[in-house]
Amino acid sequence: MYFLRSKVIKLARLRLLGAFAVSYMFEGGAVWFYLNREAVSWYVYAAIAAHIFSGLSFIVLTTPKPRALPGMAFYYPRVAALFSIFMPLIGLLGITLTLLMSRVFMKSFGLAEDYKEKAYEGVGVDVDLPTDITEFLYDEVDVHPIADILTGDDMEMKRGAVNLLRRIGSAEAVKLLRKSLSDESAEVRFYAHTALTRLEEDYADAVEKARFRADKYDSAQSHAELASVYRNYARSGLPEVNMQERSMGFSCEHWRKAVEKDQENKDYLMRLAESYVESKSFSEALHIYRETMKDPELEMESRLGICRTFFEMGNFIALFQEVEQLRARPDLQSSDPFKSLIYNFWKEKNLSGEEGKEADFSEVGHEFG
Numbered sequence: 001m002y003f004l005r006s007k008v009i010k011l012a013r014l015r016l017l018g019a020f021a022v023s024y025m026f027e028g029g030a031v032w033f034y035l036n037r038e039a040v041s042w043y044v045y046a047a048i049a050a051h052i053f054s055g056l057s058f059i060v061l062t063t064p065k066p067r068a069l070p071g072m073a074f075y076y077p078r079v080a081a082l083f084s085i086f087m088p089l090i091g092l093l094g095i096t097l098t099l100l101m102s103r104v105f106m107k108s109f110g111l112a113e114d115y116k117e118k119a120y121e122g123v124g125v126d127v128d129l130p131t132d133i134t135e136f137l138y139d140e141v142d143v144h145p146i147a148d149i150l151t152g153d154d155m156e157m158k159r160g161a162v163n164l165l166r167r168i169g170s171a172e173a174v175k176l177l178r179k180s181l182s183d184e185s186a187e188v189r190f191y192a193h194t195a196l197t198r199l200e201e202d203y204a205d206a207v208e209k210a211r212f213r214a215d216k217y218d219s220a221q222s223h224a225e226l227a228s229v230y231r232n233y234a235r236s237g238l239p240e241v242n243m244q245e246r247s248m249g250f251s252c253e254h255w256r257k258a259v260e261k262d263q264e265n266k267d268y269l270m271r272l273a274e275s276y277v278e279s280k281s282f283s284e285a286l287h288i289y290r291e292t293m294k295d296p297e298l299e300m301e302s303r304l305g306i307c308r309t310f311f312e313m314g315n316f317i318a319l320f321q322e323v324e325q326l327r328a329r330p331d332l333q334s335s336d337p338f339k340s341l342i343y344n345f346w347k348e349k350n351l352s353g354e355e356g357k358e359a360d361f362s363e364v365g366h367e368f369g
Helices: 004-035 043-060 071-086 090-105 111-119 133-150 155-168 171-180 186-217 220-235 241-261 266-278 282-292 299-313 316-328 337-348
Strands: none
Touching (some): 004 043, 004 071, 004 090, 071 090, 133 171, 155 186, 266 299, 299 316, 316 337
C-alpha cells in the first residue's frame, strides 16, 4: 500500500514538470516570433503574448491550494511565473537551474545546525522506535530547547529550528512543527509547512522502498522492516486518526508475516505484541505475553507488556492483581535499562494509595511513552 499523500506528491511533481515543458514551448515560440518580427508586423504582439502565456502556464497547470503542498505545488510555480514574466528567457532558465541545484546543494546553516551536530547523530526517518533509555533522553534533550527558540524573535534561529525539527522527525518534533503553523511570521509558517511536507515525503519513500523489498524478497527481515516503518509513521503524529489506525493494522500484518517466516526470532514476536497493544487488539497481545512469559529471557518484558495492556484497556483491577504477582516474583533482570526502570516502577509503586484513598495512575501513562 502506497501512502495516499505519496500520490499527491507525485501528481504535484508531474504538474510542475508539465508546466515547465509548456512554459519552454511558449518561451521558444516568443523568441521565434521576436526574431522574425521584421517579416510580419504583428509578430511582435505574438511574441509578447507567447511570453506572457509562458509565465501563466505555471499558474494554470498547478494547484491553487497552498495548504496541500506549499512547496512544489504552490510557491515554486508562482515564483517561477514571476521570474519568467519579468525576466524574459533568462528568468525561466534561472529558476530551472535554481530548483534543480537546490535539491543537491542547499543546506541550512547557523547555530541550530551546529547544535544539532553536537546533540544528535543521524538524519532522516528512523525505522525503529527508541528502546534504550539513552536514545529516549537524546530525543527529549533534542526537542525541548528548540521550543524555546521558536518562542523567540530571532528569525534565523527560528528558521534553523524548524529545519532541525524536520530532521529529528519524532512525534514531539511534529507537534512543535504543527504549532509553528500558527506562528505570527509568514516565513516560519512557510518553513513549517514545507518541513511537514518533507516529513510526509520521507515516510512515503521509506514505505515504498520497504514495500518493494518485502515484495521482492518476501523474507522475515524485509517484512519486519516494513512493519517498523508503518509503526513509526502511525506514531509520528503526522497521519490523521483513520490513517494512523490503518498504518498500525498494516504493521501488525507484516509483523505476523515476519514471525511466521522466522519463528525462532523472539524480538519479532515481542514487537508484534507491542503493535497489537497500540492497535487495541488487546486479547491477541495478552495471548502472546502469556506464552512468552514462560521463557526466562522474556519474562520481564512479557510481564511489563501485560501491565501495559491492562493499563491501555483501562482494566485497573486486573492491573493491580498483575502488579501484586509481579511483586511476589523474585527480582527479574534485563540488559535494557529502560525496561529495568519501568519494572522497578511497577514493583515499587503503591497502587493501593495511601490512607484508603484510590490509587493515582496519573504518572503511569508516561512510563509507556
